[in-house]
Amino acid sequence: MARYELKKGKGKTWYIESPVNIGVFEGEKGIILIDSGNDKEAGREIRKVLDRKGWALSLIINTHSNGDHIGGNAYFNHITGCSVAVPCLEAEYTKKPILEPAFLWGGYPFKKIRNKFLMAKASEVDFIIENTGPIMDTPLEAFPLPGHFMNMIGIRTPDDVVFLADTLFGEDILSKYRMVFLYDIEGYLRTLDMLSGLEADLYVPSHASPREDIQTLIEANRRNTLDVAETIIRESREPVDTEELLKNVCDRFGIQLDYNQYVLLMSTLKSYLTYLNDRGNMVPEIRENRLLWQAAE
Numbered sequence: 001m002a003r004y005e006l007k008k009g010k011g012k013t014w015y016i017e018s019p020v021n022i023g024v025f026e027g028e029k030g031i032i033l034i035d036s037g038n039d040k041e042a043g044r045e046i047r048k049v050l051d052r053k054g055w056a057l058s059l060i061i062n063t064h065s066n067g068d069h070i071g072g073n074a075y076f077n078h079i080t081g082c083s084v085a086v087p088c089l090e091a092e093y094t095k096k097p098i099l100e101p102a103f104l105w106g107g108y109p110f111k112k113i114r115n116k117f118l119m120a121k122a123s124e125v126d127f128i129i130e131n132t133g134p135i136m137d138t139p140l141e142a143f144p145l146p147g148h149f150m151n152m153i154g155i156r157t158p159d160d161v162v163f164l165a166d167t168l169f170g171e172d173i174l175s176k177y178r179m180v181f182l183y184d185i186e187g188y189l190r191t192l193d194m195l196s197g198l199e200a201d202l203y204v205p206s207h208a209s210p211r212e213d214i215q216t217l218i219e220a221n222r223r224n225t226l227d228v229a230e231t232i233i234r235e236s237r238e239p240v241d242t243e244e245l246l247k248n249v250c251d252r253f254g255i256q257l258d259y260n261q262y263v264l265l266m267s268t269l270k271s272y273l274t275y276l277n278d279r280g281n282m283v284p285e286i287r288e289n290r291l292l293w294q295a296a297e
């Protein structure tokens with residue numbers, strides 16, 4: 001994939017192809033960015049793209065607070081004085097990035113997971129926005145995308161381009177990673193159903209190439225999610241704790257864990273267990289001071 005190349009979406013809507021696709025909208029008061037990239041370096045590359053067009057940045061809207069989406073905020077805020085708008089809950093993580101590794105670990109995060117990937121540079125948040133309806137005085141509209149994180153939003157521009165944040169991963173990512181990070185499995189599956197009926201001229205996922213038809217991609221992501229759920233059930237015929245279950249599921253998928261992946265996928269596994277427990281497929285039991293999970297008969 002070309003890195004940091006400005007591509008025309010439609011009308012006043014553009015995007016920058018990069019490790020995380022960045023939305024660019026020519027607003028009346030200046031350029032609006034949708035997400036800001038991984039870090040300062042990404043911010044610099046994005047800024048070069050804007051400079052080449054002679055564009056002045058006025059506002060960053062973050063779809064959610066993961067490091068690869070807010071990492072450039074502090075840089076832009078410092079250099080351009082632009083404002084930052086973030087949906088509630090996500091705003092707390094943006095202002096206090098230690099919340100992300102703390103949430104993933106479930107305690108004060110150890111050093112190996114206090115890194116740039118899980119903990120972006122803290123950013124000011126000027127506006128806390130609703131997850132639905134018009135975004136402040138811009139012509140952009142937010143809509144809720146439950147599933148991936150606490151309160152992630154999608155954004156529709158008046159050109160009928162929709163930015164879909166981390167709802168749809170490319171087939172290459174799905175086959176490489178198998179388990180992608182999810183916070184709320186039930187919410188995620190509902191989001192996929194909603195996306196099937198979402199009309200737009202162009203769809204821009206953060207981690208897949210933009211396209212005019214997303215049905216195949218929705219199906220691939222749904223199939224992958226259900227496949228992970230079934231694998232968890234299959235690996236829990238005997239009572240098993242989460243450490244062993246995570247290992248067995250990762251072995252099955254050929255996943256090699258590092259520290260970041262460990263906390264991301266352990267958290268995701270627990271979200272799947274909640275989903276399967278709510279559906280009556282999986283039962284917890286405390287036995288001899290261990291929490292064990294077993295597939296229901």
Ligand SMILES: [Zn+2]
Binds near residue numbers: 020207
């Ligand atoms: Zn992302």
